[in-house]
Amino acid sequence: MSDSPLGSTTVMQVGIIVANIEEAARSWASLLGVAIPEIQVTDPLEKSDARYHGQPTPARAKLAFIPLGQVTLELIEPIGEPSTWRDQLTEHGSSLHHIAFEIKGMTERVAALAEHGLPLLQNGEYVGGRYAYLDGQKQYGAVVELLEND
């Protein structure tokens, strides 16, 4: 943690939107010489309380995590819509999506970062924590993800 608007300087994850997660997971594992990661699916709305642009959304995603020391590669294939995952795949094809930092105090952090050109784009819960994607596309050139683990 650091005393800055973001509260962290450690890149934890790089998120990649892909059209076919099984193919991408096999390709990355082969390239890196690591085990093929399991494919997971994000929780349904009742559990995830997923919101896109502030509205509840039934959109989900298939996920695969490839841990590479400090940084984990996160592969993401959208299921359903609307979501930032689906919009990026539709508009830009398979492509890098976000850089993630681990933070504490999600609610206060999200409110504070909106003043720094990072409005909330999408957020939700997962078992053991929560995430928020902040839309830094124009000013920062990237979606910035906040991860808070309990």
Added chain:
Amino acid sequence: MSDSPLGSTTVMQVGIIVANIEEAARSWASLLGVAIPEIQVTDPLEKSDARYHGQPTPARAKLAFIPLGQVTLELIEPIGEPSTWRDQLTEHGSSLHHIAFEIKGMTERVAALAEHGLPLLQNGEYVGGRYAYLDGQKQYGAVVELLEND
């Protein structure tokens, strides 16, 4: 180094294409609570021997590096054309561009990785080393950069 087609599992850099590097550098520095990085300019063609799709190109870029421990954020504003930097800015706007790994044996590595769905996209020299961007957009969801420092 690892005994895999890539030869590394350590993410060294995340590259971000931006429309205005001075603004992006100030924004990231403020967000992270670090010093505003200096803006550098890539070498001219005579020194860089830059090639895009195998052809010499006069395109250059403004660069700014924000070291965050293992991972350095690299901000890139294209100058001139043609380059992968310019094409991405034109087609997708400010956006994440590549993940970089440090390798040894550039020529052999580039040849071998073309067999793994990573054809050479752009390459060049810099003082003390060389880089190659491999086009993994479709199969991997990202440009993979190889960095070789002497």
